[in-house]
Every structure is written in structure tokens, then in C-alpha cells.
Amino acid sequence: MTIPAVNKSDEGLYSCRHPELGRSPESWMTVTGQSPGSLIVRPNRRQFLEYESVSLRCEVQGGSTGWGVKRNSSGKRTECGDGWGRVDGTNCNISSTKSTDSGVYWCQSESGEHSSTVNITVTDVILEIPILPVAEGNSVTLSCRHKETPSDLTADFYKDGSFIKTESTGEMTIPAVSQSAEGWYSCRHSKGNSPKSWMNVTDYPFDFQASTSSTHSSSIPSLAPSSSKPSLSSTPPSSTSSPLLLPLALSGMAGLFISLTILLLMFCYRKRTKGAMTSDPREVTYAEDCTETPLLLDTVIIYSVRPAVGPSKRGRV
Numbered sequence: 001m002t003i004p005a006v007n008k009s010d011e012g013l014y015s016c017r018h019p020e021l022g023r024s025p026e027s028w029m030t031v032t033g034q035s036p037g038s039l040i041v042r043p044n045r046r047q048f049l050e051y052e053s054v055s056l057r058c059e060v061q062g063g064s065t066g067w068g069v070k071r072n073s074s075g076k077r078t079e080c081g082d083g084w085g086r087v088d089g090t091n092c093n094i095s096s097t098k099s100t101d102s103g104v105y106w107c108q109s110e111s112g113e114h115s116s117t118v119n120i121t122v123t124d125v126i127l128e129i130p131i132l133p134v135a136e137g138n139s140v141t142l143s144c145r146h147k148e149t150p151s152d153l154t155a156d157f158y159k160d161g162s163f164i165k166t167e168s169t170g171e172m173t174i175p176a177v178s179q180s181a182e183g184w185y186s187c188r189h190s191k192g193n194s195p196k197s198w199m200n201v202t203d204y205p206f207d208f209q210a211s212t213s214s215t216h217s218s219s220i221p222s223l224a225p226s227s228s229k230p231s232l233s234s235t236p237p238s239s240t241s242s243p244l245l246l247p248l249a250l251s252g253m254a255g256l257f258i259s260l261t262i263l264l265l266m267f268c269y270r271k272r273t274k275g276a277m278t279s280d281p282r283e284v285t286y287a288e289d290c291t292e293t294p295l296l297l298d299t300v301i302i303y304s305v306r307p308a309v310g311p312s313k314r315g316r317v
Helices: 238-276
Strands: 012-014 027-029 037-042 054-060 067-073 076-079 086-088 091-094 103-109 118-122 125-128 140-146 155-159 162-167 171-174 183-189 197-199 206-208 223-225 283-285 290-297 300-307 314-316
Touching: 027 103, 037 103, 037 118, 054 067, 054 103, 125 183, 140 155, 140 183, 162 171
Parallel strands: none
Antiparallel strands: 012 027, 037 054, 054 091, 067 076, 067 103, 086 091, 103 118, 125 140, 140 171, 155 162, 155 183, 183 197, 283 314, 290 300
């Protein structure tokens, strides 16, 4: 059936009936330019075992006041707190899931606006697969679980009805997701088969604007392309430059003292030469003797030049 020109009046619950296979579950169709709200599901999956806890929350741009979580289970439309779930602030918590909790869930405002819907199934064998789109290049792990946690975890995995592989651990990892990985997945365990679940693949990284690291959105419109890029620092860490300061300082001090030593030696040499060339050829003057005495400054040995103490020696020829 094709609706050629959808309008607001087409919004509602739809189902179909096959003459031999029976009737399908009902599913809500929302007509809007962009959904103003989205349903946050934690954990981030559509399938649950019995006695698990599930948290549902409405994320709405501009605030979630007036919005609530509703569901259609077994053809009956009810809101959180009406025979199922417990309202806790902005959350709707199901503390222990039952098979009767299977159904279609969505957020709805007092004015009748709807978020996208999420089909939640509670059964004995489940396939853990993310609700959210998986970015290309990332890895994703699909887990086939049974409520009894049997010793044999071996499971067969299927995509679009075709066999993929058998894993003895009950988990299948796709190391680098591509667009070809998008499709319907299911698993088969010795205890039974899981329902099918859709995995969506996107070609861009995204941020969860209204979610935390442990919050999962069920609606693609709430995802936005990430504009942030890893920043590269052009300033080297201080720890790489600080160890060079001490050797440079010691080298400078050593150079200074060596220069002073050379100047003092030159001065002593010129003084000795001048004393030897006296105006009276009959006098021989013994210049003041220059001795070297080592001084220690940290680990550098510095030689200072000083004149010897004592009177000058004179003699006649």
C-alpha cells in the first residue's frame, strides 16, 4: 500500500493481515518534518530477557515538560505508570521485564506530538544489537543470549535471513563496519531463535547532544554530525625541555670561568715579560711568580691565578 501524499491525518497505528500467515503487530507512523523528541532507551538495544531492568526517557528540544512515555502492547495503548513502569522524574523505569512488556514504545506530548517509535521485545533468546547507528569503520559486537545462560554458548548468526557464521562464544564481532553490514540480524541458539533486529550504519561520526555516555537514543534525528576534531598541540610538553636547562647553565658557567682563567694567565705572562725587559741591564728582576690553585665549584674544576706571596728577588751581575 502506498500513500502518495502523506499529511498529518495519516498519522496513527498501522498493521496488516495475511490470509495464511496471520496479522502483523501494530506500528505507529509519525508525520512531521522532524521529530521534536526522541525516546532514550537504556541499555541500548531492542531485545530483553525476562527480569531485566529498562529505563526509558523522553529527550525533547526545549525541555520535556508535558511529554510522557507511552506504549502499545497487545493492542492496548497506555502510558507509563498505568499498570506498567514507574515514573521517576523524567524517566520511566521497568524494574523487571515480562513478556507482556513487548510492544511499541514512543514519547508523546500533551498536544499530541510524537517521537519515533521503538519496538521492544521480551523473550527467552535475544540478540544484543545497538539501536543507534554504527559509524563506518567502527567495530560492533553482536551477542546471542539465553535467559538460562547454558554452558554451551554456541550460536549461529544470520543477516537478512542468510547464514553468516557460527561462534562458540555466542558473540560475533564485525571489526570494521561498512554500509554493506546494514540489515536485519538474528541468531539461533540450541534453546531457540532470537527475533530479527535492524542494524543501521552511518557514514559520519556523530554526537549525542542530549545524552550522556551511558544514555542511548532511539531516534536518528537526535544525532548530529560531529564538528569537533582532535586538537594537535604545537607546544611541546614542559617535561621535555626542563631537563636541558641545568646542563646549559653549567656549560655557561664553565665557559665563563675558563675565559677568566685564560685572561688571568695572559695578564701574568705579560707581567713576567715586562719584568724581564728592565731598563738597567745590570739588574736582573725576578718577576712575581704565578701559581695555580684549583677550586671546586660543584663538579667543575676552576683554576684561579694569583701572584705568589713574598718579596721580589734582586741581584747584581
